[in-house]
Amino acid sequence: MNKEQLFQIRRDLHQIPEPGFAEFKTQAYLLRYIDSLPNEYLDVQTWETGILVKVNGKEGNRTYGYRADIDGLPIVEQTSYQTFRSSHPEFMHACGHDFHMTIALGVLTHFASHQPTDNLLFIFQPAEEGPGGALPLLQSEEFKHWRPDEIFALHIAPEYKVGQVATKPGLLFANTSELFIDLKGKGGHAAYPHTANDMVVAASSLVTQLQTIVARNVDPLDSGVVTIGVIKGGTKQNIIAETARIEGTIRSLSIESMQRIKERVEALVKGIEVGYECEVTIDYGSNYCQVYNDEALIADFSHYVSEWDGIEYIHCQEAMTGEDFGYFLEQIPGFMFWLGVDSAYGLHDARLEPNEEAIPLAVSLLTDYLTKKAAS
């Protein structure tokens, strides 16, 4: 498959970003492409809006899994793309899942006509950005039936150059928990604040207090994040808001800090209830466990990458990003790595423009890596 074909696939997918578990057009596109491949060695199953493709090896003693996530983000695209901008105005592939899928299809295309010795499993997984497709997929009969012995995945990294690959043994990504807080008070006329109970004021105070948790309650030698991405409340400038909602995410490197942060959120919320005479409910949404790379497999992969012409291997630090791929790694030995795509704008930025040259490079690297793995 040449690089223009890969770029075209990426651009097609870029135009149809969809929410988690609603990746209908994406699934249809992927299935159409997979159906067009030689199918002598392939078996295909769908699971929800995801797809599992098994390449049956000549001997098939082991199975190596490669996972690509397929959902988009609720971001209004602001890239300079003229011809392949998102056709879903409120959604964008701003986390590189269009790259992840294209690379998986590129590698799959090779193995559809070059039968490996062992089996390969390509996993197109929904809902990585939330509520999380990995855990229910792992529990599904479809996955159990083809469960791999080893598994890996990549994530694009705007901060690295094309040709750089970065990862580390052990902890790579943080534990995460979503955070949704609903506040209910008493609405009223803007001119009579003493008769009402203003949830805009209560929510504002809570957001400020939440920012003290990492600074004052998390061990400075550990790491934590409390980010509030959304604050909503009120209906009109001269009406006191009866309700407000705060949406955010909590991150920690250790499980103990996650527990501690949640205890502090709950304590601060109790204070708001008393102080502002309102009712507050907390919902932690979906939680992802850490991404923990298998040490022996990273030693093997880093050695392999370092020997590969045109790729620089970087031993990176852990990051506070989250990934439900961590659930695969809890059960199956494997690893995740960053793939450099050299964008001036980062992940979850409406202007993210990853360099497409990273796609053919990753396809060659992984095709070669899997050829060696599945033949050894």
Ligand SMILES: CC(=O)N[C@@H](CCC[C@H](N)C(=O)O)C(=O)O
């Ligand atoms: C790689 C990446 O950006 N992953 C997302 C995962 C989201 C987890 C969950 N929805 C949350 O917000 O806690 C990330 O934001 O790190």
